Amino acid sequence: MTQFYLFGTVAVAASLLVIAQRNPIYSVLLLIVSFGALSGLYVLLDAPFVAVAQIIVYAGAIMVLFLFVVMLLNAPQEETERDARAHLGRGSDPMRFGALLALALVAELAWALTRGWESGRFGRGAVSSVAALGRSLFTDYAFQFEVTSVLILVAMVGAVVLARREDRPREPMESGETQPEDRVAPGEE
């Protein structure tokens, strides 16, 4: 019980700090902390393999990728000037609005998750063996597994296509060009 609360608190706190940071580097690092706490929770849930994967894949790979990009772009600080046009509706900043909605969502989820059904303690038969998981993965989930390979292929190709440096001189393209003055202000027509 205490472990749950420990990991839980760490995860929540770290996540909160992630979104409270201005500097993305700190955020990334804090997120790794959060993921660590989560993997602790996975252990508590008798899913050691997931816990390990969480550390390796998420913290080890994905977050590093993030860090890499942050470094690459060399733009750690968030810009703070406000864009006057970026308003949703009258006077309400999407920021505050979104946060409120997030609160509402949590409230709704809390309501949904506590009503109508009794959650007992976890039963015995947890599947925690890596062998069992592996077997299942390559039999029952073989097809899904293959699909993920395609997915990764697509992501790879995509990432290459998009992030590749220009290998030819830039020239403006009509198809994509929208000059600000080209746009007719609403109400003009």
Next chain:
Amino acid sequence: MPTLSHYLMLSAVLFGIGTAGVFLRRNVIMILLSIEIMLNAVNLTFVAFGRALGSGDGQIIVFFVMTVAAAEAAVGLAIVIALYRHRESLNPDTFTMLKW
């Protein structure tokens, strides 16, 4: 012992934090990070449910989700890089050439 509900509540809170992050931060990379938080929250739900159901499916799904998350991150960051090349900015609110 914590029950399923505890885990679900925790994941709900994390999910909420993730969504809030999408709105609170004005840096596209941070927004991506927030989405990662959301995915992780979902993962927690999967694992918790899997544990409650006594099946390994929950855990296996998490692997797939991780893969998806990685792929998304890769493409997303590539887009961010491409975008940064054009705009020299990571503030999502400045990307408003397309609107109305």
Next chain:
Amino acid sequence: MPFPILTSLVALPIAGAILLLLVRSDEGRDRLVRNIALVVSILVFAETLLLWSRFDPTSADFQFVERHAWIPSFGIAYAVGVDGISLMLLVLTGLLTPLALLSAWESIHRKTRTFCVFVLLLESAMMGVFVSLDLFLFYVFWDAMLIPMYFLIGIWGHERRIYAAVKFMLYTMAGSVLMLLAILGLAILHLSVRGSYSFDLVALYGMPIPGHLQFWFFLAFALAFAIKVPLFPFHTWLPDAHVEAPTAGSVILAGVLLKMGTYGLVRFAFPLFPAAATFFAPYLATLAVVGIIYGALVAMVQPDLKKLVAYSSVSHLGFVVLGIAAMNMQGVQGAIYQMLNHGVSTSGLFLIVGMLSDRRHTRLIAEFGGLKTVAPRLVAAFLMVTLSSIGLPGLNGFVGEFLILLGAFVWKPQMAVLAATGMVLSATYMLWMFQRVNYGTVSEKNVSLSDLSRREWVLVAPIVALTVLMGVLPNLFLRPMTPSIERLLNQVRRGAPVEVRASDWRRVDERARGWRARAAGSNMTPAARSWPRVNACRSQSRGELPAKGARRVGTDASPRDPLCARVGGGA
């Protein structure tokens, strides 16, 4: 298999249009293009005449019926046929299309080929509307017809053509989409009553429709048709469309398109939903009468010739709707006859206005004056169509108007009395216009106007001839209609044995609700049962003519069933 004459009526113009598309569109080939289009349209006209000659005037049934499955899973068929009601409208369409083409001979120079293509497509769609015996098919033609007309107005129109074209399109669509829903409702009703979808008109004629559905279906149909007619508050698209359309467009618009609305009322709205129709007839007639007077008054103050004629159309078609609402032999026959008349004489007016505006490039009445001095033949033709439009006995307008008034009078005298003011007003605005255009001293601007050219003679002569022929020998046209109209009347009467009162609707609805609860599968005739009251006051309340032999001569106070007293109003 006999020659599919109706299909060929629809297909021939399309074929002509395709042929035109194959011709290279050099500027120099305008003549060729025009001639091809004209020949095609004349062929179609000849075919309609052939149809008329083959038509059996003694039969009330649909003739030359062709039926092919189209979308069988929904009971949609390509079903075409013609009866006395639609026959004449086909001939009218056939006649007016070549005239419209001919009228554009000198006024349309831009994109002649496309123009001819659109006119031919329009003709095809119009033919389709009149021959369809399948509601779905009908709707397809009905809506498809908008497209070429839209282009005709929009491309070859005058200054505000785009506004007019869009307005025309939207008005008409807004009305007709609800009709589409009602059509769908009918088919689904058929499914629930008979077990299969059907859009077949004849099948739906025979299907009892519960009262509350009739109510809504009729409203949907009537709205679509009322906009097309156009009935009083829905008419404002018409002046704009007419004013902006090129002459050919106006001719077809006034000559045929407006008839689709009234045709729809006769063919669909009334026989399909007799009870609702009977209930709504007075309201419809009220709108019609308002339209008659309103249109006439507004026409009176128009400074623009085309607008004047457009408003006069509102007035004239008010008569037609009034006749239909009366739902007796004279009313309906008069209405259909008046459709033809209006088609002939208003087209004539538009042709002549077109000739004037070709010459002067204006349609403002004030710009003209004294034309009689410079173009006496033109003015003579103008006079003829004017008089026909006024309804001078001996010309066509009178026969229709008189029959409508008679029918309306027999049904609801007060309506006829009000409508009769339309007679006076029509003379007022037409003659005033005629005087301002043709009488007086000829002004500088008009001195050099030429009289009718040979082409214009060809345009005007059939119109004038028809106004006289139709005025003198109306039976030629009335006789083929009679059996079909009789069938229509019987159908409406069967469906609505008594006049429906507002207070009855509630009861009808209650019954219908009960009917719906029991409906699934049981083979009943709900309409017959759901009608609240069947009694003998029909002939009074529906305003039948006193039956021969049983006339109430000598008794001024007619023996009235007290139950009918509320409804009546007959003489």
Next chain:
Amino acid sequence: MLLLIPALPFVGFLLNAGLGRRLTKPQSGAIAVGSMVGSFAVSLGAVYSLLGQAPGSRAITRRVFNWITSGEFVADVTLRLDPLSSLMILVVSGIGLLIHIYSTAYMREERDGEFARYFSYLNLFAAFMLVLVLGANFLVMFVGWEGVGLCSYLLIGFWYTKQAAADAGKKAFIVNRVGDAGFVLGVLLLFVRFGTLDFQEVARAAAGLRPEATFGTLSLITLLLFVGATGKSAQIPLFVWLPDAMEGPTPVSALIHAATMVTAGVYLIGRNAVLFSQAPQTLAVVALVGVVTALGAATIGLVQNDIKRVLAYSTISQLGYMFLAMGVGAYGAGIFHLYTHAFFKALLFLGAGAVIHALAGEQDLRRMGGLRKDLPLTYWTFLVGALAIAGVPGLAGFFSKDEILSRTYSGGHLFLWVVGLLTSLLTAIYMFRLVFLAFHGERRPARLAATPPHGGQDERAFHHRLGVPFPMALVLVVLAIGSVLAGYIGLPKALGGSSLQRFLEPSFAAADTATTVAIVPGAPRAAPGDIGAGRDLTDNSQLRATRAEDGPARELGLMGVSTAVALGGVGLAVFFFLKNPRAASRVAERFAGVRTVLLNKYYVDEIYDRAIVQPMRLVADRGLWKGVDARLIDGAVDGLGETLPRLGELVRRVQTGSVRAYAASLFLGVVLVLSYFWWR
């Protein structure tokens, strides 16, 4: 044969209208006159053969073709000649012929095409008028009825370049249309009531009815028909068009607006005498309207200065007389007056035409005078006409007018009789005022067409003009003779009995003879019932009996009174306008107000204009077109058309371009969906 009567002029019309421009004046004149001669001849023949039939059942019926068939409604084009219509066709084709002849000279100055056009209209008019009187049912009659209206429109506006003429033509047509609407409604009601439109059938059915004690269907029918009649015959309240109609060529005024067309209303009532007899309420209205019109028009006629307008009001007044006769049930007398009036009024108009012709278009009495010497033939014939209309004994007008007055009196309508007498007095006064102003006294400033003898051409034209051309002179003389003699076929009983009355009688009674055929196939017969024809016949015979009781003495007495009145009127006119013009002006000054009112024709035109025409135009223009149409309906439509884009504009703003705003929208959607479940 009957068909030929209207067909001949129609052929003339077709020829003149179709070939118009290619014909010379003599040719088109010949066509027109020839067709009328033919028509008149055929008419004579037809009447002759009619006379050969048994007196009680004189009728020739010719069904031409089936015109309209629609369910129970069947209308044939059928012509029928009976005593009444035989008189009418003679008047129409006879007077018509004369006026055609007159016109060949009168219209000589027109261009060839115009000349042919004139005659084509005139021929068309004759054709329609003949259809009107020959028509055997209401619908055929209506064809003629509207047709003559059309021709009247065309002929009034013959000089279409003249604004006033065009206006007058339009006014005539529209005012007539008002009446026609009533007519049509009457016909509709009639059909609903009787199931037929054939005159005989209707009469037979109506004869079987009891006269309506209260205002009922028959009264309504007849009243509506009478509305039609007031339009055509220029009675109150629809008389306003006739004075304006004088803008047309004078022969037209003579033919259409005096002798024939305007009497159609009277004919209509005569034709449906049986029907009207059953509706005493309507008859009362008819009589009242007639007498008021007669008096009113006469008073206006007193002060008018336009020679043709005086005659026009006189026509209205005389038509009022005829309606008075109809209203008191003296159908024969009314028709008799119609017949005599045709002669002398045509004569007067043509005479006036000769004057105008000679004065090169001058119509103002104040600028005439002393024409007696210059235009002797015109003067004398005009004088005959004036005497006839004034009711001087021995001339046509006297007999017919006296017949009406005596019938009025004997019918017990004392008030009407007095007013009638008063009108008679006024008639004599204004007619002789006219005569004296135009033909006697000094030459006024108006020059004869004589003055400018500059060149030889003009000189010849002048003489040519001054001497009334032969066709005109001939016609004047013939009409003058007619004006004297026409009355003798309808002598009052006291002086030997009225053969005309007897001749016409069957037309006014329910024709119930074997010779008449049912025109409408399957049309219902008169219903046999308790109130059958027999009773009605008894009523009629009783009526006749009462009439017979009126002794010749009383008739002679009445005759004397009216003679005295007529002569008195003439005398007054002599006093005021010949001997003491100053007295006349004194009176005029004394009653300046009244005079103004009369000069302005009781302001009826102005009232109509203010009360009907202007408001209607205003309502139509400002209220309906620009208000309801443009602002209300189009405004609503366009408003909808603007609201939607505005709404779109509003919604569009949500799409700020900020991806976070988009995410917020998405997120909002999520929360809403979930809260939907929450609240559900």
Next chain:
Amino acid sequence: MMAEFSSMAALAPMVCVTAAAIAAMTAEAFRTPGELMPIGPLGFVGLLGAAAAAFLLWDRHETSFSVVVADNFGLFITWVLILVGVLSLAMSAEAVERGRLPAGEYYALMLFAIAGMILMAMASDLLVIFLALEVLSLALYVLTGIGRDSPTSTEAAFKYFLLGAFSSAFFLYGIAFTYGMTGSTRLDRIGSVAAALATTPTPMQWVAVGLLLVGFAFKVSAVPFHMWTPDAYEGAPSAVTGFMSAGVKAAAFAAFARVFLVALAPFRAEWIGVLLVMAVATMTVGTIVALVQTSVKRMLAYSSIAHGGYLLVALASANDVGAGALLFYLLTYGVTNLGAFGVVGLLEREGRPSRQVRDYAGLWSEHPSLAALMTIFLLSLGGFPPFGGFIAKWYVFTAAIKAGYVWLAIVGVLTSVVSVVFYLRIVVMMYMTPAAAPVRLRPIPPMTGAALVASAAIVFYLGILPARVLGWAADSIRTMF
């Protein structure tokens, strides 16, 4: 639970497409710079193979791995997707060449996307649906941003990606709850458990249903989850936009229908309300905002949102007619929209401005055939007979009325009347407004031209002789229910 290796037949179509994609990729890899390589035709081969495979699978109801079902419903959508793919490839050729887009990657990604779509249409497992969704989405994110030189293209990709990722998190969360509730991600099991669960509704079901709904609603761009659509459509190269608008809708709606009409049908009472509101909102918002657009692509984007609304109507009707209507509508809408975007794409390459509606002025005089094609597509989108769009709408409204949602049908027809306004605006420009300056246009590349003409022919065919296709659609859904 043993994997069913017995049959992999159901995978054949997507395997073909994937193989073509990989081939395209490989070809690009081995291509020397400047060498012309027929990469596009490779795609055709793959697609035709897939079509043939789908043909052979018709009526056989093959299942592979128990998560991919080649039932007729899926096969119909597959055909639609293949058609969309073929037309898109054909229309892309010009754009790829001229925009100097990386051809191999472009075609590979497009083919991958098609494979993902086909998989999505055939998947009978939520996880597979999710994966397929990700495959196609990732490919499309990249395709949207493939015009890297263009800031708008990248921005569009960014927005599309960000919102897509955001929404897929919700979708995934929904899957998680569904999994927790039913113990499986397989639709058939979910269906059977759901039937039992529906009797005692719990809030968790609602959350699960709601989140799944959100996931699909995002992909079909239902209001209020639509906001990515206009930006992505406007920013993406036109050929991609056409492909995206047609393909994604087809795939997403197929999965949508499978999940909601079959598996979650027992919960109909729960989700129907949301769906109806969404349908109405989608139709109206899409329509009225399109009304005020000045950019053609953006207007078409909003119009496609509105069309999504009609598809939602078909879905909400939830009867056999509705499902049939869905299929038919997807087909017509896909072809028509592709055609419209194809014309837009063709104009982009000309040396004339083509973004704004007003830039279309006088197109008729410049290029009558292009204008005529565009008119056909626009009128079909507006629902005029005798074009396919009319039959499609008619079918949808029949479904709605049959299901008793008359008011929904009324909203539908009224919005479609309003929609005519903006479709006509382009027509007005093309035909009734003279061009500002006449431009000589290059001839239409034959491939694109053929694709456009084929699209127009299909639109006509579907409008005039729809019986056969309607029959197929009806057959397709028979196996589903």
